[in-house]
Amino acid sequence: MSDKLTFTLHELVQVLDQSADSLLTSKYGVTGSQFVFLATLEDVEPTDVTTLAECLGVSKAAVSKRVPSLADAGWITTADDPHHKRRVVLTVTQRGRDLVERAGRDLDAQFTALFQHPAAAGLDPRLLKDQLNTLISILRQNGPLS
Template identity: 30%
Template sequence: MTKPPKLPETERSLPIALMRARENIMGPIRRMLSDTGVTEQQWRVLRVLAESSPMDASHVAERACLLLSSLTRIARGMADKGLIRTAQDPRDRRRQMLEITESGQKMIDDNHAHAAQIVEGFKARLGNEDYEYLLDLLATLAADEPPKR
């Protein structure tokens, strides 16, 4: 009977390395958001809708890395705060459409410079080329199918 391959040490474990990196990356973002009254998940929804609004809720959930059931709850709270509007799609009443409001866009605009400064800090640590390469590698890992080579 063959022995299974040895697991890498935790210092070289991809899942653990990704968790460590995520926590270091999210620290400055959490500090930025601490005074806004917006959660990380709400910020992601605002960012997605600021890029393309209105948008079907399932697409927002996918692009913001949220479960659709979680987005439904989050969107309710965001609508109550006046950050987004929700409406049924007139062509398909089963679909919910989300749209950023002026208040939601103002939240993005008010934090744009700080968010851009955070991104520039990551680029300074890695170098622009490695920063872009890391994003490409992560996109490859996130893809449903490995790229054809």
């Protein structure tokens, strides 16, 4: 019973990610994880590797390894910080900003359409989000394992 919910949760994020990924790949030529990287960076740019890693919830090393290919592809740029020689300052290129703006709008439209489906009659996205956030805060409060 109970563990079925966690199963359902995993299933939902899987199908959601897959749906987003296929839209992004076919229409915009980026993977889902690339989009998340760019959208997150755009939200906090200009910033450094460490801060972006925290925002993405991954390690510094993971970000560090992805930077070269994204820069080569023209999505982001790297610059030196005149005040700190080891710092690498990351920004999104104009092309990257355009992508995030257009694709983000597209994804948003697809997602809101979900809730306008007849089968989703009694479903309020805001309420749902609140419930999930409640669970998150309880879990965080409990500590790693209770």
